[in-house]
Amino acid sequence: MSGRRPFENALDHIFWCDGCNVPLISENCDTCKGTGRKVLLSPPGDVRFCSPYERELIRDLFTGTYGCDPVKGRLILLNKIPGDDKTDEVIIDGHTIAVVSYDLKDSCYKLDLRLEGAKILMPLTNAKTVVLDVPRGKHLNGKGVSGRSVVSASPDIKKDDIILLRVSDTFNGYGVARTDSDGLKDPSENTIKIRKISSNNVILNDKASDIQDAVNANRSRIRAMEKDAVNILKGITCQGKNRELPVTVSFSGGKDSLVVLNLTRKAVKNYETFFIDTGLEFPETVKFVEDFAASNGINIQIEKAGNAFQENFPAFGPPAKDFRWCCKVCKLGPITRILSERKKGCITIDGKRRYESFQRGNIGTIERNPFVPGQMGIFPIKDWRAIEVWLYIHLEKLPYNELYDMGFERIGCWLCPAALQAEYVRMKEIHPDKFEEWQDKLYEWAGRSGLSREYVDLGFWRWKSHPNKMLNIAKEKGISLKAEATGDSMSLKIIRGISPCVSGGFSIEGVLRLPERAPVEHVLEMLKTIGSPVYSEDLDVTLVKAARGTSKLFAAGQVYASSDDKMYAQRLFEDTVKQVLRAAMCTRCGICVKACPRRAVKLDKHVKVDSNRCDQCGRCTDACVVARYYNKLTSEIKNTPNKQFIYGKKSK
Incomplete structure (x- = not known):
């Protein structure tokens, strides 16, 4: 799959049946047998149905800004698009009317109107509205308009507001106010910037519809997708030696794993279901998993992480998007315990979808886990979009996690740093x-x-x-943004293993505590012996690009190393820690200078490395007595992946 771009073949559209007023996932409507109108989507196109919570949010934004509610009881689709945080296109009646996003700086939701939305609002409100006198034949999109062209303006307009622009009943659009209402008629200034304006009309459909109407209109296509997924599961699990492998289903309590579990029940006679309780699950998720298993006669194995998160927090601090130690402690450990019971390997059916994220954009239908020998992963709905998942859930009348109705797009740990703010x-x-x-x-x-x-x-x-x-x-x-390392002892805590939160690669993460932090310039010189280091003063973070991987050093002592090769990642982590130890505890003995065959190492006030001469052979590190502290800190570490260790040595 190398060379493929995420979402390379992703669908950039859905269809809309204007006769039934429902979205279609294929061109034809099962209800009226008509042909749908194409509705373009911004990538990746993982469009979904709007939840009750999000419906209220959108209604409040429209009524609070424009004094009217164009969505009312209509079927609403939301299409996730790139943004600083939660950002969705809002689609009603097959028209993209706005973008709703969460503003990180102001800690609130904001509404960004689109042309079709402005046209829908025109007959419904006079709020945030400016009447213009401009020539209709002139190209106006993106242009500034002088106050001379302003005929009238509603008194509620503030600077930077997104406003409705009316030239006539049909020629209208929207723009941005560059001043408050009182200053919009200033003839000496361009007081309005037009975003888009046109003569096209957009009229809302008279027909009301709901999700069940959408299910009926898409029934044949959803059943066809179900059949394909079931055939995939049957074909793989019954193929050759695969018939001898136990089949497991990863059930997280989310919508995707719910669909996969239902498909497995139709495709496989004998299977086992497991749920990983990280200790950080929403209570609603735990209850849903237990209730669903009980009501459907499913014997589910629940593996608990216990207090693993609380026990590791003092050493690692809060997990982060780019430092997910929690996944290894709370997820991978329990998963490994479950899978290790299957000595000959196993097949695990999982609900990962490529539309979910760039990390999953290139997943295949079958993938073997290089870190759990014998485990084969199957992803039967990898090409499904969220709307298709939800259509299937409603078609099968499956109960689902109530958190979705409360405004959560995806379900995970309640404090997950990868979740949206x-x-x-x-x-x-x-x-x-x-x-x-x-x-x-x-x-x-x-x-x-x-x-x-x-x-x-x-x-x-x-x-x-x-x-x-x-x-x-x-x-x-x-x-x-600079964190300070603390502590009066020397210790190293390591977690090994591949994070289940992202796909691909091997990573090792740890925290190195030292009585005194080494000067950055000393650390950078030592790191030249393993790669090319770059330091960010603003962030107080050092990135090392090595031959086949990267490592990062954070101000609070966190160390992270990753590579596509398991053994290389392990060695890179070890070498990175050793260079920090060398920089912090160097005695200026000069042994490393004599050990270098290329004369790349010099000793001035501290060790300096000539990058042009250094071939990163590692002899200076091997010769350094201080670097051997790494072996003392990790003297009892076994070559067992996915296990936690903590070792400490008081400094003298």
Whole structure:
């Protein structure tokens, strides 16, 4: 699959039956036998039905901004698109009317109108409206308009508002106000920027429809997709030696695993179902899994992580999008225990879909797990979109996790750093006790690390290396992103294994505690012996690009190494830690200088490495007495993947 781009063959559209007023996943409608109108989607096109919570949110945004509700009881689709946080296109009656997004800086949802939405609003409201006198034949899209062209303006307009622009009943559109209502007629200024304006009419459909109407219109296509998935499962599980392997189903309590479990029940006679309770699951998820298994006569194995997260938090701090130690502790460990019972291997049926994320964009139907010998993964709905998953759930009348109706697009751990900030805020509303407990834990950690409470409140804890969107917020609000390492002892804690949160590659993560932090310039020199280091002063993070992998060093002591090769990742982690030890504890003995056959190492006030001469042979590290502290810190570590270890040695 190398060379393929994520979503390379992804669908960029659905269809809409105007006669039945329902979305179609194929061109033809089963109900009226008509042909659907194509509706383009922004990529990746993982369109879904709007939840009751999101419906109320959209209604409140429209009524609060424009004084009317164009969606009312209509069937609404949401299409997830790239954005700083939760961002969705809003589709009604086959028209993309707006984009709703969660603003990280202002911690609230915002509405961004689209042309079709503006045209739908025109006959419904006079709020946020400007009447213009402009020539209709002139190209106006993207242009500024002088106050001379403003005939009238509603008094509720503020600077930067998205406003409705009316030239006539048919020629209209939307734009942005560059000043408040009082200044819009200023003839000396371009007071309005037109986004789009046209003479096309958009009229809402008179027919009301619901999800059941959509199910009926798509029944044949959904049944065909079900048949294909069942045949895939039958074909693989009954093929050759695969018939001897036990079949397991990973049931997370989410919509995708629910569909996969239902498909497995139709395709496979003998299978086992397991649920990983990370200790961080929503109570609603645990209850749903238990209730569904009981009501359907499913014997489910529940493997619990117990207090693994709480026990590891003091050493690792909060998990992050780019430092998911929690997945290894709370998910991979229990999964490994389950799968290790199948000595000859097993087949695991999973609900991963390629539309979910870029990490999963290239998954195949069958994948072998290189880190669990004998395990074969099957992903029978990898090409399904969210709308098809939901149509199938409603077609089969399957009960589903109530969290979806509460506004969660995906279900996972309630404190997951990879979740959207909007969903994390929503969690606060649903489970304020859990939210407060976690916030207190984060505040305590931030205080020890020299970080502010605002760092926690705005969600900065969810990254180690912050993206530009967060850097901009930090700069604007004057928030420091540098964490301080603490502790008076030397210790190394390591977790090994592949994270189940992302696909591909092998990673090792750990935390190195030292009595005193080594100067950055010393560390960078040592790291030249294993790769090309780059240091970000703003983030206080060092990235090392090695021959076949990368490693990162974070200010609070976290070390992360990854590679497509398991043994190389392990060695890269070890070498990275050794260079930090060398930089922190160097005695200037000069042994490394003599050990280098290429004369790349010199000793001035501290060790310096000539990158042009160094071929990264490792002899200077092998000769260094200080580097051997790594072996002391990890003297009892066995070559067993996916196991936790902590070792410490008091400094003298």
